[in-house]
Amino acid sequence: MSSHTKGHARHDTALIHGLSGSEVQTLSETCIEAKGRAYCPYSNFRVGCSLLLTNGTIVQGANVENAAYPVGTCAERVTIGTAVVQGARKGDIRAIAVATDISPPASPCGMCRQFIREFCELNMPVFMYDKEGKSTIMTLEQLLPMSFGPEKLLSTDEIANGGRDDLARSTSELGNA
Ligand SMILES: O=c1ccn([C@H]2C[C@H](O)[C@@H](CO)O2)c(=O)[nH]1
Known part of the structure; x- marks a missing residue:
């Protein structure tokens, strides 16, 4: 199966890394929607993120910047931190999706890869959506060997x-x- 596909074209019964087509569809819609909530007046680089938890819950987040530039936080860490304070722990996150306004899509930065590593299995899929909503999928282990x-x-x-x-x-x- 191609790892570069349009999020909306999946048949509902297709499994992508153990996720149904509708779960992937939900991840794509929610991370793209979350991108609209980014607070990024300094970089103007919007990043949206969503997580699918094992209980079916979706958790969303976006990057939150700061006038003291290094204080800003990436979308992935905002989102995972939100899930963790809601009680999620390692084993509770089935997939993570990230959306940006560039093509090919951006991948999580090095710090975020390590942050994800704390709470996710190495074979968890990371969906990366480009400005058209097309995705590239890699496992956490591929991103952080x-x-x-x-x-x-x-x-x-x-x-x-x-x-x-x-x-x-x-x-x-x-x-x-
Ligand atoms: O993986 C990444 C990389 C960057 N950003 C944010 C940080 C900053 O707000 C903006 C530009 O780097 O994008 C993320 O949210 N996730």
Whole structure:
């Protein structure tokens, strides 16, 4: 299946990364709608984002800029932060969609990829919509290979024992990274 398709053309029974056509349609509509709520007077670069949660809920967000430029926050972090304070945790997010006004579509910045990594599975699809509403789809793992996540941190026992030296475990983690 092509990974570059017009969001509105899907047959409802088609599964894209385990999502139905109507779920993908909802993601595309909600992230594009969220783009309209961006607060971006400095860059004029609108980014909308939406998440599909396992309970069927959609969470939306957009970039929120600031006169002190680095203080501004990307759409992806606004949206995931909103979901997290509503109670969502790792395993609760089935897909993320991002919309911008450029073609080919923008992909989440490096900081956002790491932020997404904290709360999402590596095989979660990231839908990126361009200015025409056409999408490119990649998994989080494709966007952030060999990533660092919470499971890499050492427990107090491991710290007391001088680290983690289970070769089999580190090798398999690398393979799944
Ligand atoms: O992945 C990205 C990249 C950029 N932006 C925002 C930040 C800033 O407000 C504007 C220009 O960088 O776009 C996002 O929301 N997500």
